[in-house]
Amino acid sequence: xxKQTFGFVFVLLLAGFIIAGDGLTFLPKPVxxxxxxxxxxxxxxxPKWIRPKDxxxxxxxxxxxxxxxxxxxxx
Numbered sequence: 446x447x448k449q450t451f452g453f454v455f456v457l458l459l460a461g462f463i464i465a466g467d468g469l470t471f472l473p474k475p476v477x478x479x480x481x482x483x484x485x486x487x488x489x490x491x492p493k494w495i496r497p498k499d500x501x502x503x504x505x506x507x508x509x510x511x512x513x514x515x516x517x518x519x520x
Contacts, residue, residue, distance in 0.1 A: 463487060 446454075466472065466480025499505075510516070 462480055463483045467477040467484075469477065472480075
């Protein structure tokens with residue numbers, strides 16, 4: 446196995462561990478916690494403006510206003 450293949454397999458296994466390691470119950474608890482902390486760290490690297498936004502927030506507010514008897518804001 447050459448270095449490039451070994452590196453690719455290592456990165457693939459590392460990504461799998463970060464994504465699903467805390468769900469593997471046969472792993473000891475400290476290892477599962479490490480997976481969760483790694484995922485939290487990786488997600489925290491991205492700025493907030495890149496993270497997905499709640500596109501239904503306006504609709505939820507309109508529904509809430511209708512339930513309270515208020516007119517929804519025109520768009």
